[in-house]
Amino acid sequence: EVQLVESGGNLAQPGGSLRLSCAASGFSFGIYRMNWVRQAPGKGLEWVSYISSGGSDVSYADSVKGRFTISRDNAKNSVSLQMNSLRDEDTAVYYCARASGGNFYHFDYWGQGTLVTVSS
Amino acid sequence: DIQVTQSPSSLSASVGDRVTITCRASQTIITYLNWYQQKPGRAPKLLIYAGTSLQSGVPSRFSGSGSGTDFTLTIRSLQPEDFATYYCQQSYIPPFTFGPGTRLDIK
Numbered sequence: 001e002v003q004l005v006e007s008g009g010n011l012a013q014p015g016g017s018l019r020l021s022c023a024a025s026g027f028s029f030g031i032y033r034m035n036w037v038r039q040a041p042g043k044g045l046e047w048v049s050y051i052s053s054g055g056s057d058v059s060y061a062d063s064v065k066g067r068f069t070i071s072r073d074n075a076k077n078s079v080s081l082q083m084n085s086l087r088d089e090d091t092a093v094y095y096c097a098r099a100s101g102g103n104f105y106h107f108d109y110w111g112q113g114t115l116v117t118v119s120s
Numbered sequence: 121d122i123q124v125t126q127s128p129s130s131l132s133a134s135v136g137d138r139v140t141i142t143c144r145a146s147q148t149i150i151t152y153l154n155w156y157q158q159k160p161g162r163a164p165k166l167l168i169y170a171g172t173s174l175q176s177g178v179p180s181r182f183s184g185s186g187s188g189t190d191f192t193l194t195i196r197s198l199q200p201e202d203f204a205t206y207y208c209q210q211s212y213i214p215p216f217t218f219g220p221g222t223r224l225d226i227k
Contacts, residue, residue, distance in 0.1 A: 035216075037164075045156075045164060045207055045218040059214040062121070095163055105211035106154040106169035113163060 002026040002109045004096050009114030012086050016118075020081040022096030022111055030054075030074035033099040035107060036081050038092035038116075046092075050099070051079060064090075086118045122146050122210050126219035132227040137198045141222045143191040143208035152212035155184055155193045158221075159204045167206075168193065200226075 008020040022034070036048040049070040050059045058070050069082040079096055093115050097107035123146035133139050143153065151171030156164040166175045168184035171191060181196045195202055203226050208219040 037218075044221045045158075045209075047209075047214075047216040047218065050214060050216070061215045101169055101211075104152060104170035104173075105216070106166055106175075107156075107164070107209075108166050108169075108175065110163035110165075 002098070004098065004109055004111035006094060006096055006111040006114035009094065009116045011117045011119065013120055014087060014118055016086050017082070017084045018086065018116060020083065020094055020096075020114060020116070022079045024077045024079070024098070027098070029077040033105075034070075034072060034079040035097045035099055036070065036079075037095045037097055037107070037110075038090075039095070039113075040089070040092040043092075048094070049081065083116070086116075088118050090116060091118045092116060121215055122149065122212065122217055124208060124210050124217045124219040126206075126208055126222050128222060129220065130223040130225065132225045133198055134227045135198055135200060139195050139198060139224065141193045141206055141208075141224075143186075143193070143219050145189045145191075145210050145212075148188045149210045149212035151187050152210055153184070153186065153191045154209045154211055155182075156207045156209065156218075157202075157204045158207065164207065195224075198224075 003025045005023045035050045051070045067085045072079040093113040095113045096111045098109040100108045127142045153171045155168040158164040172184045206222045
């Protein structure tokens, strides 16, 4: 069974840092692209970041570019999101999502999410 | 960046109804369009990918159509478990933008 379990969500101060992790199991993690998607309270979904299967290709939403860094450890079946210079507007539930489909890229499995609250 | 809009933003329907939700991209995305369902407090669930392909395990009452810039999600014969929020997402080029969502309520 495919499972994605996020952790690391917490209360952080503006300007602070957090590191989110996503532990994957039940599939060959090293051949899948992975993503982070977030959802602010009562709002819609916002794609945050992507990392290729080998980790060499990454992409970010403009809203987090230069502040967030995605990485992965295929030996440990995990993907991480280092979040620096946090802002109030980064408050959200953060989901990791597996991407499938080759060119027709879609997110077929999601974790349960981890809550990040940025507040003084 | 490619902008994605959805209409309506909300709608009310009854069990057994047929409903259609529309998604429009700001430029052609060929058929790189996915649909997700989300219930309160839960992670999104993939329904349709590549515009028309039904994800494994998703009931056949869900269908997708469209290409280019205009797409639709149709739910034939609504069931009680279908009342949720629906999002489209373009996967043509990053950022992989989501639409703002369509909330489907029970009438």
